[in-house]
Amino acid sequence: MARRPVAPVKPIGMELVFFYPCPYCRRELPLVSPPQPAMITCDVCRQSFPIVPVDEYSVQFVKLMLADGPAAIDADYL
Ligand SMILES: [Zn+2]
Structure with a gap:
């Protein structure tokens, strides 16, 4: 069975990376978007250190503005 070409796929969700x-x-x-204070381990030097969390309402605001991804699609692909 021949494979049909697949149309470019659009995003259906998003996350913010800090x-x-x-x-x-x-x-x-x-x-x-780390929501809680936490200890993280560096993947290069293997040392651990505490991080400041982000405000989840700020993250929700940005996601809402971009409709959780689709509103950020390149206009050429709408
Ligand atoms: Zn490090």
Whole structure:
């Protein structure tokens, strides 16, 4: 059975990624909207450090503005 070409797929959801600089080696660690204070471990130098959480209402606001992704689609693909 021949495969039909698939139309480009649109996003149906989104997350916000925040970057936290490791205080030991300066690597910028990507985290998806951490809602709670936490200890994280750097994947480069293996040191742990505490992070400041993000306000989940701010994250919800941005997601709402972009309709959870679809409102950010490149206009050429609408
Ligand atoms: Zn590090």
